[in-house]
Amino acid sequence: MSTTDQPTVLHVGGSAPYDVVVGHGVAQRLVDLLGTRPTRVALVVAEALVELAGPVREALAGAYRLTEVVVPDGEAAKTPAVAARCWDALGEAGFTRSDAVVTFGGGATTDLGGFVAASWLRGVPVVHVPTTLLAMVDAAVGGKTGVNTDAGKNLVGAFHEPAGVLCDLSLLAGLPRRDLVAGMGEVVKCGFIADERILELVETQDVEAVLDTDGPVLRELVERAVAVKIDVVVGDLKEAGGSELTGAHPGREALNYGHTMGHAIERAEHYGMRHGDGVAIGCCYVAEVARLAGVLDEATAARHRAAFARVGLPTGYDGADFEELLAGMKLDKKTRGDQLRLVVLDAVGRPRILAGPAEEHLRAADALMRAHA
Ligand SMILES: NC(=O)c1ccc[n+]([C@@H]2O[C@H](COP(=O)([O-])OP(=O)(O)OC[C@H]3O[C@@H](n4cnc5c(N)ncnc54)[C@H](O)[C@@H]3O)[C@@H](O)[C@H]2O)c1
Ligand SMILES: O=C(O)C(=O)C[C@@H](O)[C@H](O)[C@H](O)COP(=O)(O)O
Ligand SMILES: [Zn+2]
Numbered sequence: 001m002s003t004t005d006q007p008t009v010l011h012v013g014g015s016a017p018y019d020v021v022v023g024h025g026v027a028q029r030l031v032d033l034l035g036t037r038p039t040r041v042a043l044v045v046a047e048a049l050v051e052l053a054g055p056v057r058e059a060l061a062g063a064y065r066l067t068e069v070v071v072p073d074g075e076a077a078k079t080p081a082v083a084a085r086c087w088d089a090l091g092e093a094g095f096t097r098s099d100a101v102v103t104f105g106g107g108a109t110t111d112l113g114g115f116v117a118a119s120w121l122r123g124v125p126v127v128h129v130p131t132t133l134l135a136m137v138d139a140a141v142g143g144k145t146g147v148n149t150d151a152g153k154n155l156v157g158a159f160h161e162p163a164g165v166l167c168d169l170s171l172l173a174g175l176p177r178r179d180l181v182a183g184m185g186e187v188v189k190c191g192f193i194a195d196e197r198i199l200e201l202v203e204t205q206d207v208e209a210v211l212d213t214d215g216p217v218l219r220e221l222v223e224r225a226v227a228v229k230i231d232v233v234v235g236d237l238k239e240a241g242g243s244e245l246t247g248a249h250p251g252r253e254a255l256n257y258g259h260t261m262g263h264a265i266e267r268a269e270h271y272g273m274r275h276g277d278g279v280a281i282g283c284c285y286v287a288e289v290a291r292l293a294g295v296l297d298e299a300t301a302a303r304h305r306a307a308f309a310r311v312g313l314p315t316g317y318d319g320a321d322f323e324e325l326l327a328g329m330k331l332d333k334k335t336r337g338d339q340l341r342l343v344v345l346d347a348v349g350r351p352r353i354l355a356g357p358a359e360e361h362l363r364a365a366d367a368l369m370r371a372h373a
Contacts, residue, residue, distance in 0.1 A: 008223055012141070012230050014237060018227050019076040020165040022219070027056055027129050027168040030102065031063045034127060034163075040065045040093050042112035044086060046105035048073040049131060049245055052171065053104045056129060060102065062302040071105075077112045078147045080156065086116040086332040100163070106132035106179070107139030107275065111154070114145030118160030119292065125163045132175055133183025134276050136167040137190070137225035140231040142255075148271070151330075153237075153263045159238050167222065172213035177312075180211055182276030185258075185309040188284055189321040190228040191256045192304065193343075193351045198224050202307055210311060221320040229255065241334070250343055253334055254368050257343045258283030261369075264328025266279035268320035280313035280367065286363035289357055290344035293322040298347060316372025322363060 007023030021029065034041065041064040045053045050070060061067050069089045071077040074208030093099075101124060103113030108130045117126035128140035146157020172180065184202070191198030201217060202210060207218045236251030266273050287304040290296035305315040320328075334341040334353075340362075346353040 008248065009301075010223065010226050010230055013222075013234050016161045018162055020167060020221055020230065022136070022167040022172045022226065023170065025168060025213075026166045027171065029166060030057070030127065030129065031059050034064075034102075036079040037098050038064055038094055038125070040067065040099040042067045042069055042086070042090055042093065042095065042099070042101045042116075044069045044071060044101060044103045044105075044109060044116065046071060046073050046077065046109045046131075049105055049109075052174070055158070056104055058373040065093070067095075067323070071109060071112060074106065074108050075148070076110045076231065076365060077105075078096045078154075080147055080149065082112060083116055083147055085094075087120060089184050090116070090120050095120060095124065097121050097124055102110065102127050102129060104129045104131060104178070105135070107135040110135050110140045110147055111148060111157075114143070114160055114162065115147055115157055118145050119157035123160060126160065127164050128165045129171075130165065130167060131171045133172060133180050133213075133222070135182060135187055136169075136172075136182075137222055138186040139230060139271045140165045140167070141226055141229050142252075143237065152267050152328065157330070159364065161222055161237070169213055169219060169222070175213070177211070178214070182196070182274035184221075185274075185276030185279040185283075185313055186211070186217075186224045186310070188285060188307050188311065188313070189255075189257050189279055190225040191307070192283060192345060192348055194228040194349055195224050196230075196348050199303070199307055199348065202252050202310055207311060213268055215223070226363075239333075242353060247275070247346075247352050250353045253291065253341075253343055253353065256332075257333060257351060258286055260332045260334065260340065260342055261325065263332065264325045265317055265319070267328045267331075268324050277314050280308040281315060281317045283340070284308060284372070285369045286342055286344060289342060289361050290354065290370050292361040292364055293344070293354060293357060295354065296345055300345065301368040303348075310369050314373075316369050317371040318373035322366045342367070343365075
């Protein structure tokens, strides 16, 4: 892992290879990365970040015919209606397959802009400039894109890998602490599913060092989490998943650890809860389901609550009732027919699928989740 000011380049292999560049000031590489092929570039930027996007806008305007599409802040951007507005803007600009979309914002913006790029002309290049910790370590990498519908979270989307991702740590300077902490939800998740060193850093380093966007600890955490994500998606880009019968590694489904309950809570809260918060609660919940099912030991289940809480994340929830959460969990993309399929751990770094969990275990873990709210 990098200990210098030099950017770190993490390569994503596969049929459409690209790099994830991590470091301070790396957004300045955008025009070099896009190259001379595009004539037009569409900058999809979250409303609250128009000012922060100034240098990126200037660089793009100097090199290409620029269309700027300002989209609502946060989750409100992830709707079919906002996607349709973006398509209209691309149509007006005469956007072709050699042109490119650039997203600038958190995971909501990269998911929306990625989906617009995936669907316009059945796919045009997209480069992500994520501006939250969560988007740097997760949303901008790996090609999952999409929007929500009235029925649930991320129900419409496509796999569309970016041409590059620029994780400019300097952009995190003004990110509210609550959003920085929420990003740690996905970082700690990566620690549990694949890289115990992440947990050790979170558990032993001073919390202020962990959350210092200029410091070496946060940078190491970003690089490690991105490396976990790359490793998983390269092996299973389209989430073919693993067989619950063999107990094999679940492939890309492992990255969905904690998301079955997390997404159900986000939906019940009408997306008023941060995604990373939902993931933290969802990981603690599913660790208890795994313990009750006899696959995970008690100490590791308790370690979940301690690790997430250490960085300021919630570990419990007592809002919507169990029936509503169960209905939300059934919308999960890992469900097959009427059968829920949860990602659980046998141990740290050993994810697998638990298919058809017992309802008594789901209810008992729900009661514990409420007790920790
Ligand atoms: N595609 C994937 O693989 C993937 C992975 C994880 C999460 N996601 C999605 O990502 C979304 C969550 O992303 P998020 O946590 O980044 O939330 P977000 O995009 O809603 O951004 C959170 C808030 O931070 C503000 N913000 C962003 N950058 C800032 C900056 N540099 N300075 C100041 N304020 C800034 C935004 O304006 C917003 O209010 C969810 O929709 C989730 O489903 C997708
Ligand atoms: O990249 C993946 O695969 C993930 O599951 C990463 C998740 O952190 C992310 O929230 C993703 O958007 C969830 O996808 P979904 O398929 O459950 O909608
Ligand atoms: Zn997530």
